[in-house]
Amino acid sequence: MILLAVGVCATTVQAFADGRDGYVFCDNGLRCVAAPCPSNSALDLTTGKIIKGVSIDIAGLPQEDKALNLSDKLYAGKVVVAGSIENRPETLNGKQSTQPWLIATGIERAARDSERSHCSAH
Secondary structure, three states, rough: OOHHHHHHHHHHEEEEEEEEEEEEEEEEEOOOOOOHHHHHEEEEEOOOOEEEOOOEOOOOOOOHHHHHOOHHHHHHHHEEEEEEEEEEEEOOOOOEEEEEEEEEEEEEEEEHHHHHHOOOOO
């Protein structure tokens, strides 16, 4: 079991050695009646940390990645997204706050089941 975990970590570090981090973004099942609502989360594959309440910006994805019917795949956490987390200021209900955003720069591969455990569709 320990060897498997070490192998997964080594693979993740190699896959993103170009400076981009890998994330599994998805719906986490939480529902709210007021904004902001942390209904999405992203697993940072480099650190293992789950970032709650994150939104995703796919505007910077290459055209071939945008053509992959991403909405359903992102909702269910079925793809590993290359990118970075950025805190962006937002005004919600007249109040200024800062929210985390995953700035997607590419789709790397299909997510493994073990990488999707924080997702509601898992």
